[in-house]
Amino acid sequence: MAQKASSTTLLRRSQRTKTSRRQVVVRAADEAKIGINGFGRIGRLVLRATLDRKDVRVVAINDPFIEGEYMAYMFKYDSVHGRYEGSVEGDKEGLTINGNKVKTFAMMDPTQIPWGQVGADYVVESTGVFTTIDKCQAHIKAGAKKVIISAPSADAPMFVMGVNEGKYDPKKDSVVSNASCTTNCLAPLAKVVNDKFGIKEGLMTTVHATTATQKTVDGPSKKDWRGGRGANGNIIPSSTGAAKAVGK
Structure with a gap:
């Protein structure tokens, strides 16, 4: 009698299936280049x-502080979302993800990034x-047509x-903001309550997870004393502009 496959075997099969699906994605002719x-x-x-x-494809990445090989490492291994299942390689020329090339640049001045040359119509400013x-x-x-800011x-x-999003006017809104993470949490709920009751x-109150600017252990923080306390052992007060953003 055939033995049942172990959970580990099933997981490996699932990973191989997902990887192969990603590698044969057929791109649309009118895809948005980012x-x-x-x-x-x-x-x-x-x-x-x-x-x-x-319908979308990243054609180039600019970051003056990270080289291609390190970009590949940071992208492949994610402590929250897990390891990326496809193939990722990086060198001085850029990234190769599932066989697809992504150009990389290291410009401090955004006007020097050749967005126009690589065909990036939309830029995520992050x-x-x-x-x-x-x-x-x-x-x-530098050649982009639209810019989306990933912050307030x-x-x-x-x-x-x-x-x-229905108020977006493509004819005049060439630079837009996607607001903050807190605003994206609060605004949908506030909209429902406001539409129904006013x-x-x-x-x-927003309770935020640990961020990259916090300290792992207590350390000096001259402008914000409490902000210098270790993130894992303290509840640290901070400010947020979410209420103002939702009010807009």
Whole structure:
């Protein structure tokens, strides 16, 4: 009598199946070509998300602090989302993911990134540095048509999917913000309550996971004393602009 496959065997079979599916993804002729500026947490997750879709493709990544080989390592191994199941290689020329080439650059000045040459029409600005319309014009000058800021912006229109994306005007909105993680959590709930009952005023509390700017053990933090406490052993007060963003 045939033996039942172990859970480990089934998992390996599942991984091989998923990997093969990713390697034979057929791209659409009218796919959106994306450039990523800043290959940190958000930049890497944007790349992961695009690999499961046929209508978008990342053609280039710019990050002046990470070389191609290290990019491949950081992308492949993720402590939260797990190991990427496809093939990833990196060198001085760029990344090769499931056989597809992704150009990499190391420009400090966004105007020097050759978005136009590589055909990147849309740029995900995920450095956390260029968060205004004026600063993001550098990407437009470099050849991009649209810029999406992965953080709140002082002047760019902010959109949260499921809340106000219908107000997006492609004719005039060349630089937009996708707001913050907290705003994306709060806005959908606030919209439901406001549409059904109305909101005059409110108080919200956000409990955030550990972020990259926090310390693993107690250390000096001159501007924010409590922010210098070890992240794993303390509940640390902080500020958020989510309430203002939702109000907009």
